[in-house]
Amino acid sequence: MIYPTRRAIFLLLAGAPVALALGLLRPELWLVAPGWIAVILACALLDAAAGAQPRHLALDAHFPYQVGVGDPFKLALSARGRSVPERAEIALSLDERLARGGRLAGHMRATDDNETPTLARTLPLTAARRGQAQVEALWIRWTGPLGLVWKQRRFAIDRAISVVPSLRAVTEEGSRLFQRNSWFGLRQQRFRGEGTEYEALAEYHPGMDRRAIDWNASARHVKLLAKEYRVERDNRVVLAIDGGRTMAEPVGGMPRVDRAVSAALLLAYVGLKLGDRISLFSFAAQPQAMTPAYMHTQDFPALQRAASLIDYAHVESNFTLALTTLSAQLNRRSLIILFTEFTDATSADLMIRAAGRLAKKHRLLFVVMKDEEVESEERRRPESAADVTRANVAAAMLRDRQLVIARLQRLGADVIEVPADAMGAGAVEAYLGIKRAGSL
Template sequence: MHLSGRSVLVLLVGLVPVVLLGGRAPVAFAVLALWLLVWAVLVGVDLAVAGSPRAVRLERVVPDRVRLGERAEAELLITSTGRRRLRGVVRDAWEPSAGAVRTRSPLDLASGERRAVRTVLEPRRRGERHALHVTIRSDGPLGLAGRQATRSAPATVRVLPPFRSRRHLPSRLARLRELEGRTSVMIRGQGTEFDSLREYVRGDDVRSLDWRATARRREPVVRTWRPERDRRVVVVLDTGRTSAARIADEPRLDTAIEAALLLSALAASAGDRIDVLAFDRARRARVHSASGSEVLGRVVDALAPVQPQLVETDWSAVPAQVRALVPQRSLVVLLTALDSVGAAEGLLAVLPQLTRTHTVVVACALDPELVEMAADRSDRAAVYTAAAAERSLGDADRLAAAVRRLGGDVVLGTPEKLPPALADRYIALKAAGRL
């Protein structure tokens, strides 16, 4: 049951006789009592005549997936199964991070009628966004009172990463095609895997001459090469507490996901197989041996619900997790933080176990505000701030040097620059035959 604002106003009208007949209290209170009785009867009649909010059937039509930053429309189908007309308001209660633009809608349903209530969603966070309940408020014909019921109507929309870094993909794919010698200007491919033999033409590297084939054909023949294919690329995302730090108004983990998506799409186009692992003290997501056109969809689906965990990452378990994915030599990319000496101790301790078998790249997102603060010398306070920023940047440089001494490679960059920088490092390693 609920009382409307109109009902309260009608009730307050009964106080007028008390004010006007203040000197004749018995009469005033008699009038007030009579008015309260009339008001109670009107409210009771209104409540009895109001349609039942439970006499409805609810169905949902929601999109399975929506990309962060895009709009989606969720539809709630309400069918009246009662005998009375149902007038009132319906509230479709989505969680705040789903970004429902308008959750309350007027409702007017005749018996047996079906209506669709549409709610526009503008999700503010990646992951699973839920709606659990629908509240229906049914008003009586006088608008004084009504009935209210909350019904269970669960729904879930998976909000995918925005993949803003996909704008860098065409230029990196063009570089891969150039590397393989498949551009329209017929640039000779570079790589480390033998591809085929062909007749020597002026400008070819004489070091590529195949002397046995030259002797057989009695004319110069050169070997052509192509980049390595069907290699394994393992991307490990650190989902421990350092991944929760906000950098450029988004969690560090979201930048890591952007870099992982761009690298996965690029490696799949280059003919390599992708493994993705999100890990802290437990495995949060896993994609095993994906290749071809299925890669991006599988990686996006796996990483969409992953959230930072406020625990220290157990780096000692990472080598075993990598071995379970790929026993052979692979490119292992660790997306983590290198801005704190204490937090990186675990990583540095296990890095030699990985570099003995694999080519290891450690990628870290840097806060662009640190660079700006380090350059600001406008006043005394700014100088102290710049000193602190320089110290943080210096810690990152020292940790990067430590990783290189242990046999790893390092890619540092702001959230905007890290994904393309990691893609460039992958292309360089592929051209050098280091995968």
């Protein structure tokens, strides 16, 4: 496509007052006006014929077919042809999961890396939500040597990027946690004496729990022997993810539910490594999915696929129905780790009641993200009456939040508040603490 630039239009319009003045003063010079128009049109045609032509370009677009939500990636664009301009403008049409508004604009520049003249540009992108993100089309345009016409071409890309739960936390944070806790080759030494399952008899040393002394074995061996215990294995752990309205709100550019899914996958990876039975449960207005209990690391991809199906919902979460359904499917005492969010005591009342019934049989751990935006409003120094109002509202919201946490703790549930970026590590540390205490 070739069309005039602003320069060409302004030059045509600039000739109008001159032609009008000549028509009034020297009517015989009326041919100047059409002559001026003819000159501009001739220059525009010459400009269109000179330089690089859009029809000679071929586009190569390289990007991954699958990315994790919140993980940065690169989209590489290159246009090759017989000749290319030094600089061109681009506009990319793509899914709103990849760019706000579904559009990106920028520039491409000529490179000398290849024998074939090439325009190249690499765009850094980040997927904000899970799902199929379509990369639709790219427009490239540049001006001719005289700057009178735009030369433009549209390239249809029509390829999709699958945005799935991020495994970056599993690969990076999981490796750090394993190294820090020295699990490889040292697991038995690390967990001895901290669990409830009998491990071995050892000679009693000062500082050991006297209640662990085995008096019968000590009498037979004529020396004090104490029982050593290890953390129990084969526990049932349910990772319950709330997918309701409050969890669909973004925190740091990513919805809360996506952060919860990433943290749950990290926790599932650690649990499978430690020999526990891990299952995934999601709910919103009604229960959505409940996976079988997996206990081998080779089953981790099945958990990842189930996590990728957790959808965004803009309805209130039905905790009564969800937790009742979950309790009916558990036939043994389990650790239920619930990733959720609550804003005030009134809306959380039904959740507290349902959690109270569940806590009578199972161990509950609530994982919630710190509301750093509300905390910053509460701490910010007020400079106007509106700031004072915002600070008071923020303080009231934080008080209600702490009231909900206190009520859950009185029911026997554990509650941890963690920053959004440290959600996975915080949940893993809490899980390991429960295992070390042997309170499952």
